[in-house]
Amino acid sequence: MTKDEYMEMYNVVGAAMKVHEVLGRGLEEAIYQESLDIEMRNRDMIPEREKSIDCFYRGTKLKKHYVADFYYNGIIIELKAVSKILPEHRAQLFNYMRLTHTNRGLLINFYGKHLYAERYWYLEDVDDFILLTEDNFKDYIEE
Numbered sequence: 001m002t003k004d005e006y007m008e009m010y011n012v013v014g015a016a017m018k019v020h021e022v023l024g025r026g027l028e029e030a031i032y033q034e035s036l037d038i039e040m041r042n043r044d045m046i047p048e049r050e051k052s053i054d055c056f057y058r059g060t061k062l063k064k065h066y067v068a069d070f071y072y073n074g075i076i077i078e079l080k081a082v083s084k085i086l087p088e089h090r091a092q093l094f095n096y097m098r099l100t101h102t103n104r105g106l107l108i109n110f111y112g113k114h115l116y117a118e119r120y121w122y123l124e125d126v127d128d129f130i131l132l133t134e135d136n137f138k139d140y141i142e143e
Helices: 003-023 029-042 087-100
Strands: 048-057 060-072 075-080 104-109 116-123 128-132
Touching (some): 003 029, 003 104, 029 075, 060 087, 075 087
Parallel strands (some): 075 104
Antiparallel strands (some): 048 060
């Protein structure tokens, strides 16, 4: 990914941090979702909210589809307001990324005293998801 692509992820988390700072913890996910939409738009970041993700079986579009909380500039963004991020929350984000061939994803949890965010990079050729941390994110940025 480019440095600009990483910075877009960073900026989304910054907007989420502002929402958490203003609203605090303990609200429903829908409140955070609407507030993040407003905060991103105030920052000239125009997301697609409740992005529909089509599913296919052997070339046939299924009636069932998924809905991601946000899609912004090649980033799938999933919001939670739960006491603990569980493997199924990550699996939800990963499925959305895989189905849309999107290589950047954010899992953001508003529940705690502090905002919690995970940044992921999808390696489609090997079907693997990398948690980007302070220690490794530079390994995935093109110079």
